Amino acid sequence: MAEEEFGKAVRRWRDRVAPEAAGLPAGGQRRAAGLRREELGLLAGISADYVTRLEQGRASHPSAQVVEALARALRLSRTERAHLFRLAGLAEPGPETVPTQITPSVRRMLDRLTGTPVAVYDATWTLLLANPAYTALMGDPAGWGDNHRNGVWRTFLGPGSRVRHTQRSRRDLEAAQVSDLRATAARYPSDPRLRQLIAELRAGSERFAELWESGSIGRHVAARKTIDHPRVGPVTLDCDILTVAGGDLRVMVYTAEPGTEDADRLSLVTALSTPSLVG
Template identity: 75%
Template sequence: MAETEFGRAVRRWRDRASPAAAGLPEGGQRRAAGLRREELALLAGISVDYVTRLEQGRATHPSEQVVEALGRALRLSAAEREHLFHLAGLVPPGQGIVPAYITPSVHRMLDRLTGTPVAVSDASWTLLLANPVHTALMGERHGRERNGAWRTFLGAPGRVRHTTRSRQAMETAVVGDLRAAAARYPADLGLRRLIAELRENSDRFAELWDSGAMGRHEASRKTVDHPRVGPVTLDCDVLSVAGSDLRVMVYTAEPGTQDAERLELLAVLGTQELTGH
């Protein structure tokens, strides 16, 4: 099958993208200055094979989620992102849809926090972007696992330790966030499907949703049981980005502690894993 305009655009923007700007090491044997397919796939949360098929025109109907993820990974401007949607035969998300566009200023913030685990999620708690040390800390997340609400109620246990009290507080806060997002973005079908799936398959979610439970995220300390460096206790803050409805989750360690040393080691491990890809 012949290469498509969509595939040519992805390849052109991949060649333009700076590995350093994406938090990736620039060393090693690089035939071109831009991102490798493996790196783009990792940043976008899709398979290398699918990136290859899209670029070569063997996959021609990417979903909205895939196009949005590629746009973020390639750091497209608002106009370029809109153009990529049109090339895919899709209408760019409009009013009433949970916004997923990450502004250049938020990208720059992540670039500068190279040793700090940082992740950016949208109003429905779908992971949009994570820096390498966050991925090293929490592990890679694909498909449904990229949504924090889905993981909370339907996913396998993660690396973060929870007491009964902390888990209840997290569940209530997540339900409150989804309720508020549903009110702000009534036209978002994906959000409505997520809520319906959680109500159908999680008795706990249905109980909280139907009771009108509301909660909020507050600063907390979390212990992450990491399979390679052991337990790491970190302060976790959830920041809101004015005007974009994004949530930025930042993990920091108290200076001079064993936790800080383990976090530094994780930063190195994260870079090594990305280089391996």
């Protein structure tokens, strides 16, 4: 019964989300009143088949990560998000856990910055939402698992990113990420997802463990970064990181100086993008 009610709620909220509001093309004949199942799956980072099984009540016990991703993709209010967690038989994440809810104002910002690569991360540096320009620049994260969506994990244990690093910039990035994660752990000591991430990093990376134990201090600052794009070539951009007051979100924004060759290359990159927010 609970599974059926969860599925009905997802279907009802899916029907009310206009495709264009989610950054998707609205043209052509559409049987769905709002988002198609495959579109919801794309935005939430899950398969269309899993969306179908959830809506039909054939999938039980969705994880907190799946429920949170659905809430973001469906653009639920705080009250609706809490209700979806209850229907899933889960406790809504409280103040002791890292916030992952994206406010309507941040969504509107991404909707308007169509030609600017922008991504939203939580305080653990897990990617929550990226606009089409960002996915075109840095790669499409739609099929990434939980670990691959975390920037710290990718730096120390994963494949890294398209950003080109010198030895010094790499060490500065590592120190900044570990310092930031340590501060996050101090604010949210009871968050189980954060504790698991730190344990995996300490066990899997000697470099992370060394920085963690040393108490090293670093911080993210505005910087110029060169991104090696597979189709356009190297693009050097300014990278700024903004913090959302009250939500503990990090908004990463890449821009190019107008009139430069890098601005032209960035325009080529954004022309390759597909019109959908990835969350």
